[in-house]
Amino acid sequence: MILPRGQALLLPANPVFIWGSLAAAFLLQVLQGQLTAAAWLPDWVALVLVFWTIHQPLRIGVGVAFVAGLCVDVHQGVLLGQHALAYTAMGYLAVTLHRRVLWFDLRGQTLHVLPLFAVAFGLQALVRLLAGHGDPPALAWIAPLLTAALWMPATWILLAPQRRAHDPDETRPL
Structure with missing residues (x-):
């Protein structure tokens, strides 16, 4: 594959780092839920899932998204399968x-990626509506926008371990 102009050649992704970043996103989601119950805050698990699904689709895919959704459902105490359905559709x-x-x-x-986050949030809202929990608050529709806005810093942070050295020498020609 020919790289676009200005894009650096990356090292292979370390599986430990991939799974560690997913665990860190889940812990950040848990911490966010403990500190405040604001529905407009970004979905950290969705952000990291979409990132790794796009960058490493053979390692992180729809099955991992489903399991991560179940874990978020259990933690938040919402209707079982709400996040699992949304994350599975988003992963696909x-x-x-x-x-x-x-x-x-x-x-x-x-x-x-903004429509991916919007579809996931829309599916969650639809499941809640069909279950009789009512519409989400109006400010909750900001969450997909905030999650998409975090795409740039997340890309910079999650690709940092894969960047190659910029000073080639005789032992490292690339």
Whole structure:
């Protein structure tokens, strides 16, 4: 594959780092839930799931998204399967779009992942509505926008261990 102009060659992703970042996102989600119950805050697990599903679709896919959704459902005490359905649909769409998304710069990638987060949030709202829990608060619709806005810093942080050294020498020609 030919890399787009200006894109650096990356080292292979370390599986320990991938799973550790997913665990850290879940812990951040737990901490966020303990500190405040605001519905407009970003979904950290969804952000990291979409990131790794786009960058490593053979390691993180729809099955991992389903299990992560079940874990979030159990932690938040919501209707079992609400996040699992949303994350599974989001993971499927991310796998479907992963080749296309990687060809864009970070702003273009943000515009591509925003509908994924919106679909996931919309599915969660639909499940809650069908279960009789009512509509989400109006400010809750800001959550997909905030999650997508975090795409750029998340990309910078999660790809940092894979970046190669910029000073090539005789032992490292690339």
